[in-house]
Amino acid sequence: MKEKREQRGTRRGLCSSLVSCLNLCQGDVTAAKVRSFGIPGKNVIIYGEIIIQVGHGESGPGKAASVWLYSDSNIDPGSGKGKLTQKAILQKGSIDKEMDSSSCAKVLRYEVEFNIEPDFGAPGAVAVKNEHKHEFFLQNMSLQGDNNIVHFECNSWIYPFHLTKQDRVFFPNTCYLPSQTPPALMELRKDELVRLRGNGTGERRKWEQIYDYDYYNDLGVPERSLEYGRPVLGGTQSFPYPRRLRTGRPSNNYDTRSERRLHGWFNTDICVPPDERFSQQKLSEFTTNAVRAAVHFVMPEARAAFNQETSHFESFDQIHQLFVRNTNQPVDEWLLKRLKHELPDDLFKKIKQVIKEKPAKFQLPRIAAGNQFACMGDDEFGRQMLAGTNPTVISSLQNFPPEGSNGVKSSIKQSDIEHNLDGLTITEAMNQWRLFKLDHHDYLMPFLTRINRDEGVCAYASRTLLFLRDDCTLKPVAIELSLPGSLSREEVSRVLRPAHEGTEAALWQLAKAHVAAADSVYHHLASHWLNTHAVVEPFVIATRRKLSAMHPIHRLLEPHFKDTIQVNALARSVLLNAGGILEKILFTGDISMELSSSLYRSWRFDEQSLPADLIKRGFARYNPNQPENIELLFQDYPYGADGLDIWIATKNWVIEYCSYFYEDDASLRSDNEIAEWWSEIRYVGHGDKSNETWWYEMKTVSELIETITTLIWTVSAHHAAISLGQYDYAGYPPNRPSACRKPIPYEGTMEFAELLIDPDKYFLSMLPEKFETALGIAVVDVLSRRLSDEMSLGQQPSLKWIADGRILRMFRSFEDDLEEVKQRIQVRNRDPKLKNRRGKDDSLYELLYPETSVVRSSDGILRSGIPNSISI
Template identity: 55%
Template structure:
C-alpha cells in the first residue's frame, strides 16, 4: 500500500491557464517545473526540483468575452519530493503572453497559483519566472526548500539602479516626478521636479530609468513617441481585456478632445447659449464624423495595430454621444439651488473637504482675518448668534483660500480669472446646509495686499444673479481641488510608494502581500498613463483646470500638509470637526458624527468598520502577539522603506506609526485599504454624475465678477444668464473635461470589488471563512444604505436634483450592473 502510494506520488498533474490575446498560443515552447517545500540537501535552503514538462493539449474556451487556453501538464518527481511550493516557468516563445493561473494535483489536494502576469521570452528576460503557491508564510516560517527562492526573488525584483527599464523587466525602484516636463519641446514645457526637495516635496513614483533630457539634466527625457508606451512591470499592467476596454472608452469619450486647430469642427460655443436650458443640447446630438475620423488617426499612432482594429470594431456598436448626467436628468435647474449647492459638499463628488467652523471670522495661518462680518450672516442663523451657532456645531466652512493665495497672481493670466474662496454654511434643523456667505479674494497688483469681496444669498434681482456667479467660482475652486488633491494626490500618488515597497520587501508568499495585492491592481499602470497624458506639461489637466501649468506644483504644496495617520476616516472626521470623540466601548469607530445626514460620513464609518474588522481577523491568524510583528524582518523593511524612501520627504515627521504592535499594523493596513478602495471610489465614480454637466462643476472661469460702473457690469445687467455662460470655458475645454470624467467614471467588466476575490486566492480555510464574513457584512451595509437613501427625513441623500448618494455603496454581488457608469461600487483598487 505504502509502496503504491509513493509510486503514484512520482507524477504530479496540473493545468496552466493563459489568456489569449493576439498572438498564437505558446504551447510546447513553454516549459514548466515545480520546486518543493522540502530541501534538496539539508541546510541548503534550496528545494527539490521536478523534471520539466511542456504545455500541450491546449483546450480553448471563451467566458464573458475572455478567450483562454488551458494546458495539461504532467511533472515527474522524486518519490520523496514533498509538497510543491513554487512553479517555475520558462518561455522560449517569441511572443509575450498572459498567464492567468495554474493548479497542481498532489496527495489528494489541489495547490493553486494565482499568476495574473505577462510572460516574456527567456532570451529577453534571461530568467525563469517564479510563481509561489497560495500558501502564506511569515519569513521565519518559510519552508526550508523555499528559503533561497524567496530571498532571490525579492532581490531580483529590487534590481539594480542602472539603465533604462525594458518592457519585460520586473524591477521596482523609486524616482522623483521628474518626467512631467519636456524641456526638449521648448521652455513652455519646463516643469519643476517634484520630490526630493523642501520646496517641492512629493511621494515617489516608479523608476523607468530613461536618460535625462538634452535641455535639463534633472528632467527625464521622453521617448518621442506619441503613444501610451511607458514602463510598467508586467505584474502591474492591465490585463488584455482591461487595456482594450480602457482604450475603447477613451476613444469614445475623446471624440470631443480636440486640438485648438480642430475647434472649427464645433458649430457652437457656450457663449452662443442664451439660457441654461440650451446648454443641455451638448448631450443630445451625435458627435461629428470629421471629429471621429481625426481621433481615429491619433489612436492609430498610439496603440498597436491589432488593438486599434479591436477598438474600432467595438466602437461601431455604440452611439457616439455623451449620456445625460444625473444632475440634470430629473430637474435640469436643480443644480442652481442653494440647498443642492450645500448638499454636494456632503454627498457630491468631493465630500471630504468641508469642515466645522471653529473660529469666527476665519483667518489664515498668519492670523489675517476674513472680511465676513457677523451682520452679514446672523440673519440667516435661525435666531442664533454666531457664537451660539458655533457652540452648537452648526457653522461650517468650505475653505479654498490659504493654499490658493500664493498662486493667484501666477494663475490669473492668459484669460483665466480665479479667486481664493471661503464659503460659510449653516446647518438647518432639517439637516441640510444653507450657504450664508461667500468671500472671494485676490491680490492687489499695486501693493500686494489682499482684496476681498463678500457675497450673501438673495432670492431675486441683481444680488441673486451675483450670488450665482460667486457660487460658480466656489464650485470651480472645489473642482480643481478635487481633481488635483482629493483624487490624484490623496489616492493615486500617495499609494504608489506603498505598492513599490510591497513588491520590493514583502515576498509574494507573505500574508500581508496577499492581503494587499488586490488593492494594488492596475494602480501603477493607470498612474503611468496619467504621467503621459493627464498631469504632464500640456496634458489634459493643464488644459482644463484654472491652475494650468502650476497644477502639479499646487499638489506638491498640499502634500506638505499630508499625514498618513489622518487618512483613516475617524481621524479625518475628527480633524475636520465633522465628528466628536465617542468613548462608548460598543462604538468600534470611536467617533460620533455631528449630524446624522452626512452621507459620506455615515456610510463611510460602516465601510471603515467592516474593513478594520476583516483586517483585524486576518492579522490575528498570522500574528499572535506584538513580538511577531517586531520580528517580521520583511514587514519591518517594508515599513522603513515606505517612510524613509517612498515618502522620504516626510521621513522625519513624528506622526509616523512605530511598527511594533499588532494594533499599529492593523491600523496601518486598514488606512491603506480604505484609501485604495473606499476613498478612491467616493471621489471617482460619481464624477460624471455631477461634473458631466460642466456648469455644475466648472474647472475654470474666464471672467471675474463685475463691479458697478464697469462695462462688464453693464453687460452683466443686460443678460445675467448670458454673462454667466460667457464666464465659463468654451466648448473645447468643457468637452475635454466631460470626456475625462466620462472615462474616469466607467467601471470595466474585469473590475474586482471590495469583498470579492478569486475563490482560491488562499488555501487557508480560516482566512477564507473570515473573508466570507467580510463579504456578508458588506452586503448588510448595502441594505442599510438603500434604507437610508429611502428615508425622506434624510434630505441630503437625494437633494433637489434627486441624485441618490451611492458613492460608498459596495455593490459586491450585483455583477450584471457593474459595467459602465453606474455611479456606485467600491473596487478593491485605484484602477482608473
Template identity: 45%
Template sequence: MGMDVPTKVIKLKLKFEVARDFGIPGALAVENKDKHEFFLKSARLRYINNPGILNYEYFRFYCGSWIYPISNTRIKRIFFSNQLCLPKKTPKGLEELRRKELEELRGGSKDERKPWDRTYEYGCYNDLGDPDNGRQHARPVLGGSPQFPYPRRLRTGRPPCHDDHLAESRPASCSRIYVPPDERLSHGKQEELKNNFVYALVRFLAQESTRPPLSNHECPDLVAKIAQLFSIEDSKFILSIVDFFRRKPKLPPNQDSSNNDLFGIEDLFADKEVKGLEDSVKQKLRKLVPVEIFDKVAATAAVKRQSVSSQPPSIITENQWAWTEDSEFGRQMLAGTNPVRIRRIMDDDPKLQGGELGELIEKKRSEKKGLFILEHHDYLEPFLKMINGNGVCAYATRTILQSGSTLDPIEPIAIELSLPDESDGSHDIRVFLPYDDLWELAKIHVACNDTAYHQLISHWLHTHAVVEPFIIATRRQLSVMHPIHRLLDPHFKDTLHVNALARAYFLNAGGILETTLFTGEYSMRLSSHLYKQWRFDEQALPADLIKRGMATPKEDEKMKEMPAEPESVKTDDVVESVERDENLTEEDVVELDNIPVTETQEQQPTFDAGVKLILEDYPYAKDGLEIWVVIETWVKDYCKLFYRGDPDVIQDTEIQEWWSEIRRVGHGDQDQGWYDINTVEDLVKALTTLIWTTSGLHAALNFGQYGYYGWPPNRPMLLRKFVPHEGTPEMDELDAQPDKFLAQMMPEKFQMAFVIAVMDVLSRHTSDEVYLGQASPGKVWETDEIKKKFEEFGEKLKQIERNIKKRNKEYGLLNRWGDAKIPYMLLYPDASNTIAARSKEDGKPEKMDINERGIPNSISI
C-alpha cells in the same frame, strides 16, 4: 501582451520523479525556452505514491504571472506554494529562495527597463515635462527637494532629455510605458478603456448630422397622427410625455423655454447621428490624446449614419436647474464628488476672526447654528498671480455653510472672494450673501476651486499618488509568501499602470488636466505644495473626520452638541423626497425616527467606528464609517491568524523593512504623521487605512464624476470672467445680457465637451473589476479559517448595502437626494449585481447608472 490574438487556456499534465524523502513541495522553478512569453495561471502537485503523504492532497501554486523567454530574462522564475508564513516560520529549504526572489525584484541596474523586467525601484516625478519640445513644456522635478516634495513613483530608467538631464524623456506611446509585466492592465481591459474613450469622444465631439435627431426620426409619423386626434393643448401634453420618455430635462416653472440651451451644450446629450469631426476640433483633440486614440475617433466619427446616444448626467436628469439651488450646492459638499474638504468652524480659528466674514460668523454662533467652512484660500492665494491671465480668472475663496440641526440640509450663507495684494498695497476682498445680485456668480467660482482641489488633491494625490510607494515597497520587501502581501495584493491591481498612463497623458505638460483646469501649468506644483500637509495617520476615516471637526470621539464628554433636531418634517419636503426615484412608491419611504422595530432589525449587526458624527445626514461619512469598520474587523481577524502577539510584529523583519522603506524612501519627503509598527494594533491600523484608501475613498472620489462634472456649469474646471464690480463696463455687460455674460464665463464648448467625455470614461466600471469583499479570480484563501473570516467580511458588506438602500429611502435624510434627486450610491459595496438580481432581492427594479455604484478593490481607473 500587445498582440490582438485569441486567448486560449492550455492545461498540461506532467510527471516528475523525486526522492522519497523530498517532503512537501514549496517552490517551483520555471524556465521558458520558447521565443514568446506566456501567462502561467496556476499549478498544482500531488504525490502519486508516497506512503508518508496523502496521495489525494494537492499542493497549490497560484502563479498569475507572465513568463518571458530565458534568453531575455537570464534567470528562472520562482513560484512559491500558496501556504503563507511569516519570515521566521519559513521552511529551511525555502529561506534562501525567499531572500533571493526579493533581491531580484529590487533591481539595481540603471538601464532603461525592458518589457520583461520585474524590478521595482523608486523615482521622482521628473517625467511630467518635455523640455526638448520647448521651454514652455519644462516642468520642475517633484520629489527629493524641500521646495517640491512628493511621493515617489515607479522608476522606468528612460534616458534623460537632451535639454535638461534632470528630466526623463517622454514615452514613445502608451504601449511603451514601462511597468512590470504583472502590474499591467490586461489586454482586454486596455481595449475596453480605449473603446470607451473613443466612443465617448465621438458622442460628445463629433458634429451633428443634418438628418433629424434619431429619436424623432424613429417615430415622427406616429407622434403626428396621435397629436391630430387631440386639441392643441392636448397635443402639447402628448409631446410632453414623449419628451419625458426621451429623458428630456425638466425646466423650472419660471424658465423661458425659448432660451433653454443657455450654455450651448444640451445637444451633447441628445440622440443623434454624427458626421465626422470639424477641422478645428481635430486640431485641438490631436494635442490632447494619443495618436492611436485620435485616429480611431476620426475613423469612427466618419462612419456614415453613425447613430449615438448619451445618458444625461445625474445632476440634470430630473431637473436641469437643480444645481443652482443653495441647498444642492451645500449637499454636494457632503455627498458629491469631493465630500472630504468641508470642515466645522471651531471657536478658536484665528483666520476667521474680524472683518465682515468674522462678524457674520459671530452672529450665527449666537444663534446656535452649526457652522462649517469650505476653504480654498490659504493654499491657493500664493499661486493666483501666476495662474490668472491667458483667459483664466480665479479667486481664493472661503465659503461659510450653515445647518440648523444634525439632519437639516446644509446651505452656504456667505462667500468671500479675494485676490492677492497688488504692488501698491491694494487688495480685493469681497463678501457675498445669498440675496446679493452676484451671489450665483460667486458660487460658481467656489465650485471651480473645489473642482481643481478634487482633481489634483483629493483624487490624484490622496489616492493614486500616495498609494504608489506602498505598492513598490510591498513588492520589494514582502515576499509573496508573506500573509500581508497576500492581504494587500488585490488592492494594488492595475494601479501602477493606471498611474503611469496618468503621468503620460493627464498630468504631463500640456496634458488633459493642464488644458482643462484653471490651475494650468501650475497644477502639479500646487499638488506638491499641498503634499506638505498630507499625513498618513490622518488618512484613517475616523481620524480625518475628527480632524475636520465633522465627528468627535464618543468618549469625549465635552463634545459640543449641535442644536436639537426639529420635531417634525414639513409636508412639502416629504413630497419632494418621494419624487426622487420613480421606482420608489410611497410605502417604500419611511420616517427617519419612525421605522418600526422588528425582530429582524434587532438582529442586524451594527458598525460602530467609535465616533459620533456632527452631521448625522453626511452620506459619505455615514456610509464610509460602516465600510471602514468591516474592513478593520476583517484585517484584525486576518492578522490574528498569523500574529499571536506584539512580539511577532516586532520580529517580522519583512514588515519592519517594508514600513521603514515607505517612511524613509517612498514618502521620504514627508516626515510627519508616521507611527511605529510595534504592535498588532499598529499594523491593523496601517493596513486598514491603506485598504480604505484604495477601495472606499477612491470609489467615493472617482465614480460620481460624470454624474456631477458631466454638466460643466455645476462643476466648471475653469472660468473666464471675474465677478464684476459696480460701475464697471463688465457690470454693464452683465446687466444688459446676463445669459451671454454667464455663457462667456464658462469654458469654450470644445473644452466642456471634452471634459464630459473624459468624465464618462473615468466613471465607468470595467468588466473585469473585482469588488470589495469578492475574491480575485483564480485565487483561493489558503485555510478554512481565512475563508470563513473573508465570507463574514462579504456578508457584512452586503448588510451595509442594505443599510444604505434603506437610508436612501428615508424622508428626513435630505442630503441623500437633494434638489437634483440623486441617491447616494457611491459607497454601495458591490456593483456587479445585475438589475435582475436586485429586482429579485427586494421585489422591484432599481434605477441603474453608468457610474455611482460599487467599490472596486483597487485604484484601477
C-alpha cells in the same frame, strides 16, 4: 464581537466540496507545509491546469511554454532550493468560452502533467518559461494530486525568454512569515526579493520585473519649448512629493534632472513591471472607452475650433447637445493626419475603427437628467459638499471670522450672516456645531498672481460659510472671494450673500460657480490624485520590494494594489504632464502639479484614517461607547455615515487577519520583512516627510492593523467616494466647472452691463470654452467606468486565494459584515428624514454601497460597488 464572528464563521462554514478540494487546515497556518503529494514508495502524477489570456487573433504559447515545480520540503543540495521536477509542456489548449465573455481577449485553458517522486512533498513554487515569440497574460495555475490542490494566482505577463533571460517564479496560495518559511523555500524567497529590487541603474524594459523609486521628473517637455518645462517634484524642500516607480529613461538634454518623455502627446506605452500591467482584456476595454469618449465629445469640438466656430456656449441647450448629438459624421482629413502623427499606431487604428462603428450613446449626467437647472439651487450646492464627488473638504467653523495662515482675517462680518442663522448668534451656532466652511483660500492665495496672468482665466481664493439647519441640510450663508493685494500680506476681498432674484441673485450664482471651480481643482489635484493615487504608489513599490509574495501582509494587500502603478503611469503620460489634459481643463494650468506639491506638505498618513479625518474636520467626536470610539455629530452626512460602517467592517477583518498571524507584539517586532517595508515607506517612498513625528513606529500589532486598515480604506472606499461620482456631478459643466474665464463684475463696468442684459449668457460665457469642456467631460466619463476584471471590496479573484480554511471563514464574515452595511445603507436611503442622501435628480447616495456583485447601468457606468483598488 470576535466570538460572534467566530461562531458565525463556524455556522456558515465553507461548502464541503471546497473543503475537500483544498484539504484546508483548521488551525495552524503553517500546516500546509506538511502536505505531501506523494505516496510512500510510489511516484504520483500531478495534474495541472493553466489559464492564459491572449488578444483575439493571437495564438497561445502552446508547447513553446513550459513549467517546473519546486518542492516545498525536499532540498536540492546543489542549489539549496527546493528540488525541481522535470519540465512539463503546455498541451491540449482550448478556448474557455465561459470565461471568454468579451470581444477584447480570448481565454485559453491548458493542461500539464508532472510525474513526481515519493519524497517530493508538495509544490512550493512554479517556474514558467516562455519560448514563444509573443508575451501572454498568465492568470492562474492549479495543481491537483491525491485530493490535494495547490493554487497559484499569477495575473502577470510572461515575456519571451530571449528577452528576460530568466524564468518567472510564482508562489502558491500559502502564507509564511519569514521565520516560518520552509527551508526548501528560504533561498527562493530571498532570491525573489533581490531580483525585484534590481540594482537601481539602467532603463527599464517592459519585460523586467524590477521595482525602484524615482522623483516626478517626467512631467515636463523642455525640448519642445521653455513653456513646457516643469520642476522635478520630490527630493527638495521647494517641491516635496511622494516617489513614483523608476523607469530610468535617459536624461533630457535640456534639463539633466528630468527624464526624456516618450514621443507623442498620448503615449500609453510607459514601462511598468509585468505584474502591474493591465490584462489584455482590461487594456482593450480601457482604450475603447477612451476612444469612444474622445470621438463623441472631443473630436467634434476640435473640428469646430479649427473652423473658428463659436468657442463658448450661448445657451444651456448647447451644453445638452454635447451628450445627445449624432457624431456619425465624416472626420476631416486634416484631423486624421494629425492624429496619425501624434498617436501610436494601435491607438490610431482603434480611433478609425470606432469612427466606422455605430456611435456610442452617452447619457446626460444624473445631476442634469431630470432638470438641467436643478443643480443651480442653494440646497443642492450645500448637499454636494456632504454627498457629492468631493465630500472630504468641508469642515466645522471653529473661529469667527476665519483667519488665513498668513494671519489675514476674513472680510466676512457678523452682519453678513447672523440674520441667516435661524435665530442663533454666531457663537451659539459654532458651539452647536452648526457653522461649516468650505475653505479654498490659503493654499490658492500664493499662486493666484501667476494663475491669473493667463489670458481667459479668472480665479479667486474662496471661503464659503454654511449653516446646518434643523433638518440637517446645509444652507450657504456667505461666500468670500479674495485676490492678492499690491502689498505683501494684503488681500482684496469681496463678500457675496444669498439672493433669489434680480442682479444680486445673478452675482450669487457666479460666486457659487467660482467656488465650484476651486473645489474642482482641489478635487482633481488633491482629493483624487494626490491623496489616493500618488501617496499610495510608494506603498505598492515597497510591498513588492520588501514583502515576499509568501508574506501574509503581501497576500492581504495584493488585490488592493491591482493596476495602480499602471494607472499612475498613464496619468503621468496623459493627464498630469506639461500640456496634458489637466493643465488644459483646470484653471491652475501649468502650475497644477506645483500646487499639488504644495498641498503634499500638509499630508499626514495618520490622518488618512476615516475616524481621524472626521474628528479633525469637526464632523465627529470621541465617544468610548461607540464602535471605533467615534460618534458622528449628525447622521445625515452620507460620506461619513456610510464610510464609518465600511471602515469598521474593514478594520474588524484586518484585526482578525493580522491577529491570526501575529500572536503578540514581539512576533511582529521579529518580522524583519515588515520592519524593512515600513522603513522604506517612511525614509524612501515618502522620504520628504521622513522626519515627521506622526509616523507609527510599527512596533505593535495595533499599529500594523491601523496602517493596513488605512491603506485598504484609502484605495477602496475613499477612492470610490471621490472618483466614481465624477461623471454624474462633474460631467455637467454648469454644476462643477473646472475653470472660470471671467470675474465677478463690479457695478459700472462693461462686464456688469453684460450681466444686466442677459445673466444666463454671462454665466455661460464664464464657463470654459467648448473644446476644454468637452475634454473634461470625456475624461470624467472614462474615469467613472468600471472595467470587467475589477474586483469589489469583499471579493477575491478566486475562492482559492489563500490555502487556509480559517482565513477563508474570516473573509466570509467580512462579506457578511459588508452585507449588513449594505442593508443599513438601504434603510438610510429610504428614510425621508435624511434629505442629503437624495439629490434634486432623485438619485440616491450609493458611492459607498458595498455591492459585491457589480451592477452596471445601460451606459456602462458603475452605480454601486466599491472597487478593491485604484485601478482607474
